[in-house]
Amino acid sequence: MPTDxxxxxxxxxxxxxxxxxxxxxxxxxxxxxxxxxxxLNAIGLEATRYETPGHPIVVARGPRRDGRPTVLIYxxxxxxPVDPLTLWQRPxxxxxxxxxxxxxxxxxxxxxxxxxxxxxxxxxxxxTGDLPVNLIMLIEGEEEIGSPHLAAFxxxxxxxxxxxxxxxxxxxxxxxxxxxxxxxxRGLAAVEVTATGxxxxxxxxxxxxxxxxxxxxxxxxIAGLHxxxxxxxxxxxxxxxxxxASWEREAWQxxxxxxxxxxxxxGAPALRGEKGFTALERTWARxxxxxxxxxxxYQGEGTKTVLPSKAMAKFxxxxxxxxxxxxxxxxxxxxxxRNAPPSVRLQIVPGHSGEPxxxxxxxxxxxxxxxxxxxxxxxxxxxxxxxxxxxPIVADFKSILNADTLLLGLALPDCNAHxxxxxxxxxxxxxxxxxxxxxxxxxxxxx
Amino acid sequence: MPTDxxxxxxxxxxxxxxxxxxxxxxxxxxxxxxxxxxxLNAIGLEATRYETPGHPIVVARGPRRDGRPTVLIYxxxxxxPVDPLTLWQRPxxxxxxxxxxxxxxxxxxxxxxxxxxxxxxxxxxxxTGDLPVNLIMLIEGEEEIGSPHLAAFxxxxxxxxxxxxxxxxxxxxxxxxxxxxxxxxRGLAAVEVTATGxxxxxxxxxxxxxxxxxxxxxxxxIAGLHxxxxxxxxxxxxxxxxxxASWEREAWQxxxxxxxxxxxxxGAPALRGEKGFTALERTWARxxxxxxxxxxxYQGEGTKTVLPSKAMAKFxxxxxxxxxxxxxxxxxxxxxxRNAPPSVRLQIVPGHSGEPxxxxxxxxxxxxxxxxxxxxxxxxxxxxxxxxxxxPIVADFKSILNADTLLLGLALPDCNAHxxxxxxxxxxxxxxxxxxxxxxxxxxxxx
Numbered sequence: 001m002p003t004d005x006x007x008x009x010x011x012x013x014x015x016x017x018x019x020x021x022x023x024x025x026x027x028x029x030x031x032x033x034x035x036x037x038x039x040l041n042a043i044g045l046e047a048t049r050y051e052t053p054g055h056p057i058v059v060a061r062g063p064r065r066d067g068r069p070t071v072l073i074y075x076x077x078x079x080x081p082v083d084p085l086t087l088w089q090r091p092x093x094x095x096x097x098x099x100x101x102x103x104x105x106x107x108x109x110x111x112x113x114x115x116x117x118x119x120x121x122x123x124x125x126x127x128t129g130d131l132p133v134n135l136i137m138l139i140e141g142e143e144e145i146g147s148p149h150l151a152a153f154x155x156x157x158x159x160x161x162x163x164x165x166x167x168x169x170x171x172x173x174x175x176x177x178x179x180x181x182x183x184x185x186r187g188l189a190a191v192e193v194t195a196t197g198x199x200x201x202x203x204x205x206x207x208x209x210x211x212x213x214x215x216x217x218x219x220x221x222i223a224g225l226h227x228x229x230x231x232x233x234x235x236x237x238x239x240x241x242x243x244x245a246s247w248e249r250e251a252w253q254x255x256x257x258x259x260x261x262x263x264x265x266x267g268a269p270a271l272r273g274e275k276g277f278t279a280l281e282r283t284w285a286r287x288x289x290x291x292x293x294x295x296x297x298y299q300g301e302g303t304k305t306v307l308p309s310k311a312m313a314k315f316x317x318x319x320x321x322x323x324x325x326x327x328x329x330x331x332x333x334x335x336x337x338r339n340a341p342p343s344v345r346l347q348i349v350p351g352h353s354g355e356p357x358x359x360x361x362x363x364x365x366x367x368x369x370x371x372x373x374x375x376x377x378x379x380x381x382x383x384x385x386x387x388x389x390x391x392p393i394v395a396d397f398k399s400i401l402n403a404d405t406l407l408l409g410l411a412l413p414d415c416n417a418h419x420x421x422x423x424x425x426x427x428x429x430x431x432x433x434x435x436x437x438x439x440x441x442x443x444x445x446x447x
Numbered sequence: 448m449p450t451d452x453x454x455x456x457x458x459x460x461x462x463x464x465x466x467x468x469x470x471x472x473x474x475x476x477x478x479x480x481x482x483x484x485x486x487l488n489a490i491g492l493e494a495t496r497y498e499t500p501g502h503p504i505v506v507a508r509g510p511r512r513d514g515r516p517t518v519l520i521y522x523x524x525x526x527x528p529v530d531p532l533t534l535w536q537r538p539x540x541x542x543x544x545x546x547x548x549x550x551x552x553x554x555x556x557x558x559x560x561x562x563x564x565x566x567x568x569x570x571x572x573x574x575t576g577d578l579p580v581n582l583i584m585l586i587e588g589e590e591e592i593g594s595p596h597l598a599a600f601x602x603x604x605x606x607x608x609x610x611x612x613x614x615x616x617x618x619x620x621x622x623x624x625x626x627x628x629x630x631x632x633r634g635l636a637a638v639e640v641t642a643t644g645x646x647x648x649x650x651x652x653x654x655x656x657x658x659x660x661x662x663x664x665x666x667x668x669i670a671g672l673h674x675x676x677x678x679x680x681x682x683x684x685x686x687x688x689x690x691x692a693s694w695e696r697e698a699w700q701x702x703x704x705x706x707x708x709x710x711x712x713x714g715a716p717a718l719r720g721e722k723g724f725t726a727l728e729r730t731w732a733r734x735x736x737x738x739x740x741x742x743x744x745y746q747g748e749g750t751k752t753v754l755p756s757k758a759m760a761k762f763x764x765x766x767x768x769x770x771x772x773x774x775x776x777x778x779x780x781x782x783x784x785r786n787a788p789p790s791v792r793l794q795i796v797p798g799h800s801g802e803p804x805x806x807x808x809x810x811x812x813x814x815x816x817x818x819x820x821x822x823x824x825x826x827x828x829x830x831x832x833x834x835x836x837x838x839p840i841v842a843d844f845k846s847i848l849n850a851d852t853l854l855l856g857l858a859l860p861d862c863n864a865h866x867x868x869x870x871x872x873x874x875x876x877x878x879x880x881x882x883x884x885x886x887x888x889x890x891x892x893x894x
Binding site for chain 2: 021022080081083084087145146172186188190192197198199200201202203204205206207208209210211212213215216218219220222223224225226230262265266267268269270271272273274279280282283286288289290291292293294295296297298299300301302303304305306307308311312313314316318341342343344345351352387388389390416417418419420
């Protein structure tokens, strides 16, 4: 169990409503960054808050000595929005601890995970007065909106941030007690599409039939995104998709996370997706076209017989190596423009995007990470997995700092990241604290 | 121009927020019914407010004498909801008069039209102390939600409401100054469909691909409602559709309302609908499948990468003679159930419905109505049209009271019924007042 002081501080961190996508929460974002800077200074690092055109970035450094590797630990202090608020069992920014589980927005993603690394560094510095490596911690506030200013920040501070390897705990463990090394991530490309027909809502009796319904038009465009095998049906969409290796397909069949688990975790009546792939393969190594939100016309109580003026849908396309988000956004725009009938005007607004990521887990620092995980759970071989989520900045670390990234997740599969009632087991604060110590030791050895 | 007193009273009537679909407005509904009862008593009719399981019905009677026909004038005092409120140029229940145009929710549909009949009856009674026919006025408060209690009310009061013919002004004039007799209406069947996949919103990265997206599923079901010629593609949907007569197709080509007018009125970039029919034919004599509203997932600012738990759509199917709403709802339910994948649970809730309507305009009381319209606009032949909207109770008058209905509309095509900024020309109060007088005279003659 973490100390009372550590737990109280974790709760303080969770109380900041640091929602990055909504400008109403700007004060909370800034206050959260300042809290982290103060905490990192207090444990003996040298911390600075950097301004960006968006939300601040906090960077902290440990003691620097020649002859040992520089390791950058990345995390983010911003969180997802909280709606629908009615589904939360407690206010999302009023953290609670029950049966060893902390509930709050950001508990897993990413405050709990980055805070456990801070606890690890604090402990090592207290015990030894030094760290085994030259450490940089970089904690940003725009991960949930696609890190729009991080790449420019890395480029502008390329020399101060030069490092041999990056470590991130922002992914999941395959199952409780099962050490997990994530060697691949999906990328993403976001697009919002609005179809406008008539310039105001019309009486569906007086005009229905003469004027085409933009909600129906949008539905047809959404329907056209997939073929009958539930493959994405856009020209060129799969051109750059790297096929799954046979060792991956084989290994994933034996993981302690299978379709029954997914059914239980999601509450869906059935799993269904692209033909020819298992559910894990579909989420980890196959791209998707997902509707995140759709709206148009009358959504209130009862009936209103309107033919709506417009309908909109928000999409994200999850991408896999070697798909290029820019190319995918072009393909998507082209699809919508080519297929929209003359009865609607389309507005297409591209949103954030991120590159997919894949490294060899059995080479270089990857082996050191596997050793650290092995020490954390003696006798257990770490699961080698990919994940379906996106951490777009992993590609930036590679291209700008020329550093590979180790993804060592501490979240559990049922932690409700991005959903109501997000959780983090309090025991995972200890786990992350130990992981931080073993990892820095193994990376120092692995140099 | 109406008298100041008449105009003030019209504004009083428009100030009631008598929205029938929303239970918040119940007080306004009841107050509006009482206002009408008092007004009808004040002009010399004998008015009563009847309770129903829903909103009240006001019935008023004129002097009864043997040997002359009984005419029932029907209207409704309830109105459509007002959202989106931001598009109104003035508060919808704060009527205003500018350049001869009254703007308020309900101005045309139906308060302006029924109030002009009341003014007509008031004038005739004041001038002659009698009316040419035995008059019944019936004004209800549930037309916009499908008149769920009117049929039972007619049946329960079959003898007191016995009449030879019904007259309704709740339709439109084909163009300003152009007398119009509507001999056909579309019916309607409403259905709300909710598709639920996972039991909570999911992270679209972690689960996207494994779990099917219910918004996408719903979009596919909507897309499947039409074939590539934009015909409704449901088995049996057109089985009972009466083909257009050749005289109708010929006459409608020469009406002063054509595709350019529809484009201007709607602001749509293009008209588009079922292949093989003109826009007027599609709205007046062909059935539709219309999405009135759709919603699911995140509709706020920015991006939220969720795979939504559910998506819903509200539909109305506009029907033409001799389609049966009950049969159509069965066809629609069957379509959704047969085509929904196992990845979603469907909830289908049928809403209100109404029969389509068609009479011979050149027989019986229809000829009397044409004469009254001829007197209103000397030298102009009334346009014989159908309309795309629905007045379901017209079928009830036929089946319960065995009376045909004359539809003599006073609304203009650009009156924004059911839309923001609904209007009614103040001159049409006079028009309706005169129509009432001529109509009662001609119906007395036509007996």
